[in-house]
Amino acid sequence: MNLKNPPSAHKENPFRWADKVPCEWISALYAADRTIPDESLCDRVGWALYARCDSIIRVSETYETKVLSCPGCGRRIPLSDGIFTCPECGFSAAWEHFCTSYKGKSLYAANALPVFRRYQLKFSRAGTYGEKMCAIDTVIHSFHILLSYREAKASDDAVSSQTVWSPETESLSPRLGRSTGVNLLDGSLSEVLRFLDALSARPGTEDAYAVWKRALHRSNGMDERN
């Protein structure tokens, strides 16, 4: 990419975002977890999710603040007259290019932004295989929150505790929105929901699974009896 090109010279979209993570990787990781844990696969999946979260966070923050973290040098660039221009490295791109770059890719975090931020923090600090698996399991089984996280932003801890769903906190379920797995995993909405549904159906976890399944179906407008 030639960072010195003026905006009018952009023929290719200069924004590059991390792809969704293949469901097959997650399946293999969970299958290994039930037999012989695969630490290298855990790292591969975990960092792929980290990169995906990074793209989601950058798209969401840029859209909401109209300030871009320069892809060339990292400098914060405010939108000016519909164009991001970096005085440091010469990168420039139009707002329309930015909007086109993420359209239809499930890269806007909406009210799940704290979930993706928390995953990055937890996974990057995880020292053991178990801690990494816990971070991965949490982020793919979380939900968007229907109430804006900004309205509830009394403190970071409060935001975190409200956005990580578990069977014990099902009282929060009326406020749950779409599954965050849809932002992270490859496939259509129904494919990802079916995948998560099957992934969570593990022996010995029937009670928690049944509660989770009801929440998943309710939050995505599906028939809870399925």
Ligand SMILES: [Zn+2]
């Ligand atoms: Zn720059």
